Each structure stands twice: as C-alpha cells, then as structure tokens.
Amino acid sequence: MTNWKALAAAAEPPVPENLLPDVIPALEELEAALRVLERDIAPETLLWNGREDEE
C-alpha cells in the first residue's frame, strides 16, 4: 500500500504536518477499497463519459 506520509512530505508544497492525522486515514481506506474494485475492470473498460450505455 502507498506510504501516504512519505508522499505527503514529498509533495510540492508538502502537506502540512498538522493536517496529516485527518488526511491519511481516508486515503488508506479509499485505496484499500479501490484495489479490490479495480481487479474486476476489464481491460477494454473506458472512462465514464456521462453518456448512457453505449454498448
């Protein structure tokens, strides 16, 4: 999983340290959930474009 703390420190400008306790937990939660969901994406799946089903 991503080392969000390191990423936050490396960002330009860096993420202020005092925000990290509120910034990181949601990112960890979303990353874990996305990793599961993206396993099921077929290679040919395109980006959502707001149009109704084009199939």
Next chain:
Amino acid sequence: MTIAEIGAALRSKKISVRELTEETLQRVADANQRLNAFITVTDVAARLRAAVLDHELARGVDRGPLHGIPIAHKDNIFTRGVRTTGGSKIFADFVPDYDATIVSQLNDAGANVIGKTGLHEFAYGITSNNPHFGAIRNPWDPERVPGGSSGGSAAAVVAGLVPLATGTDTGGSIRIPASFCGVVGLKPTYERVSRRGVMPLGLTLDHAGVLAATVRDVALALSPIAKHSSGYRPVAHADLRGMRIGVPENFFVERIAPDVMLSFRAAVQTVAALGARVTEIKLPDVEALNVAGRIVQLSEVSALLARYLDRRDEFGRDIQVLVEQGRLIPAIDYLNAQRVRTVLVRDFSKIWKHLDCLMTPATPMTAPKIGEMNVAIGTFTEDVRTAATRLTRPFNVLGWPALALPCGFSSAGMPIGLQMVAPPQQEDTLLQAGAALEDAFGIVGRHPPT
C-alpha cells in the same frame, strides 16, 4: 404560498410584483440576522426589475408561471454585476460579468432575483457552517445545521423567505439540505441543466437544480431550465397506479436512524396504497459507487483548487484536509475510479428493466447540531459528512435524476427526507411520483414557526 398561488394573486391583481417584492425583501431583512441564509441581498435591482415585470403584465406580456416570482440563487452561481463568493474568502469580492445559463433562463421566465444564498465553503461540505460568512441556521432549530452545501437556499425556502431557490449538487448538496430543512430539492439528470456559469467543483459530478416548497413548484422551475423539457406539470391528483417502484433491501436501509426508518417504511406503505407496484430489490454494490465517487470528487476538486494552495490558510480546515487528500491521489487511481464508475453504471442500469422509480431515505439521519463532527446512528458512530452523503452520492456517480421531499418529522421535530430516483431524463416520472406523495403526506410546504 406556492408559486401557483402567488401567480394567481398577481394575475388577479390582488398583489403587484412590486408589492410582492417589498414583502419578500422585508421578510429577508427580518429573518436573515437569525438564519444567515443570504450572503447578498439585491434589493435595488429587485425593485427595479419588479417595476418592469409589473409593466409587462399590465401590457399583457406574461412570461409564464414564474413571472414576478422571487428567487434566490446559490452564491456559487454567476450573477452578472453581483458578487459571487462561492462561500470562500478567496472569491469574496468576485463579480462575474455574465449570468450563469440557469440564471438567465429563470430571468427570461420572469423570476425576480432577491439575492444570493449562503453555502458551505466552495460548496464542498454538508453543514453550511461557513468560517468566512458564518453558520447558516436551520429554521426548524437554529442550533442545527440546514445541511449543505445549498444550506442557504433550503433555509430561505422553508422559512418562507422565497418560494424558489437554485442549488448545486456534487454529492448531495441539493438533497441533503432539502432533507434536513423539509423542502423539495431536485438534482436533475447529469448535464440536463446547464452548468455554464456555475463555479465548478467535481468536474464530472456537478449538477445544477432547484429547491422549492412543493414538488409542483419544482416542476414549474424545471421547465425553463431543463434541456429537452417536456413542460410536464403534475396534475391536481397525481397517482401512482401501475408505477413500478423499487425499495432497496440492502445498503439504503442499513445504518438508518430509527425515526428516519419509521417514516421511510410508512412512505413505502403510502406508495403501495396509492396503487404503485412495490418491489423489494437487491441493488449491486452501492458502497463501490461511494468509493469511486469519493476518489473522483477528491481528485477533481483538488485539480481546481490546487492553484490556490499558496492561499490555503484562507481555506477552512475541512477544505484544507480535502484538498490535500485530493492532490495526493495518483492519476492512475483517479482514472481507474472513473473506469469502475463505467462498470457500475452499466450494472446499476439493469434495474430499470423492471422498475420506473426507486425510493430510499434521503439522509440516514435528521439535521445534526452545528459543530457536531460525528453522529450516532443506533450503535454506530459515523463522521457527519460521510453519513450525510452516503445515500445521495451514489446518484451523482450514476448521473441519475433524484428528488428529495419531506416525508415526516422526527420525535425532536426535525424534518425527515425521502429520495425518489428515476432513470436518466425521466424527471417527469419523479415529479409525478413526488406530487402524488406530497398530496398523500400532507406535510410538504409546511414552514417552521417563526
């Protein structure tokens, strides 16, 4: 009074647009210190416009049902020559040089702009507890939030200050305040109402819409702003006979406050009694919609706000946190969240083979207290923002039209909201169902005591 009632009074000359405007401005002046619903009141322009609209009526020029109707616009919607703050310190003095399309469409339909309503900073939150312009108060209980981000619009409508207001909705920002304040709010189909001149937030999630006291008033306002409008207006006794309405058996009925669940179950019984064919339905992965939607929103908003990072001290703390989260999300994750969205839209769309409409609670709880960060729902404690958007955000991700309307009151006297959802472009179905329900509930249009 409803828009139709005001219109009848204007046309029968019981009242002029000028008198109506003066009464409206007086109500706003009396209530705004208590509610903080308006950031800007455009009294001079409203008076001038009222005279023009009166003159038109006298000459037989009738622009239709909105002629002379007072309206307030959310303050992230451009109004030419009138400052449009987005609820932010950064745009505190920004004055657009053109009207948003939704504003010009409503102007052309005869609405008279009374002012600009307050909102959560950047429309990026659900409390409307704004660090720069002050907390907006819920007219049912001033210690509670009105919801957000269109909190000022909902508060202004339910307090009877204006019969109609515009709003925007990226994760629930029309429907959440509608639910918390007990008004009707419509988030139309994605891109059915123009976003030109609306300050962008979530580039592929933003919707513009309206809030009013009744479903029928919402229908009157939708007509001039919706692309390909049918001009549908619910009949006097709208019914639900034969309408296939789905009631989720998963997600939307989990972690719901008891008062809300009680009202929701009663609404389901009402729908059945009105002749609808009610079907319990197990929906695909709704949590996945929220995950994809949150990643997309965080990324898109930060892409827009990153240019102001050198002024981030001028953001409220909640906005600072969200902006920092968004700029750390890798592009790959944003793109895959959008691809997950493609798959989910395809999966969810299958439900419309068997249904005309879906009904859910609008929010899992009633309005929290101002400053409350977490909310207890039964034995479960949840962050207020996540809880409030849990049932609304999925329909921003799907892009489907969704209508929030009041369906009851909690034991503490706070409004409870119902959400009706339809397939893309089927706003007429929502309006028909909503009108039948507002007749049956008999509580829509109720105002708090002043």
